[in-house]
Amino acid sequence: MTARVAILISGGGSNMKRLVESMSGDHPARAVLVLSNRPDAAGVSRARSLGVEADVIDHARHPGRLEFEAALTRRLEAADPDLICLAGFMRVLTQGFVARWRGRVLNIHPSLLPKYPGLDTHARAIAKGDSEAGCTVHEVTEDLDAGPVLGRGLVPVSPDDTPESLAVRVLEMEHRLYPAVLRRVAAGDRSLFTLRDGSESGGDGVSAALSRPRVTFEGRG
Ligand code: GRF
16 A cells, blocks of 8 residues: 655755655655646656656746645645655645645755744854754644654754855755655654664664554555
């Protein structure tokens, strides 16, 4: 039984690429659709070249947020996803959208939440003098960047880091963390997973590779 995964993007889609590539072999999920809210997002052609159906639902062509989200939901319903991964998707979602897909939407955010929700996360971490930065995969709820945390990737901050240099290392960590967490969630494991350079740990002390499905997606082939 394989979980169906849709991925929402707005840009280059480097996280999307890593997620798609991870879903092969004995992985408990498959990518069924990539949707972009921006027609010029490089991730759209990238997804197609990876063999995944990709569409654009341009937010600018809808009169408001609700109309845009209604179009998004119609397209998603046609793809019938079990999980929806936001991967560099730069639109805030309304309560109505979150309620429609409750428990199924995951997001990756480039900070160690609850620190630094919103934008400019790396500059804010450096300005605060943090010795550690990173990224968080969380369930999406009505509150921005505040849903239950599923995974954290920790990256040390060097004294000479700039927001740009830190962003490069955090993005590398995102590319490792998001596929690892997606695999666990698709297998029914939502316990906290932590990744740091050279090591990983699940909330129960068991590595991701050893985690066993606790929930399956019934009726999926
Ligand atoms: C990532 O840093 C993600 O956390 C942030 O936007 C960036 C997306 O990059 N929200 P990409 O489109 O996956 O390359």
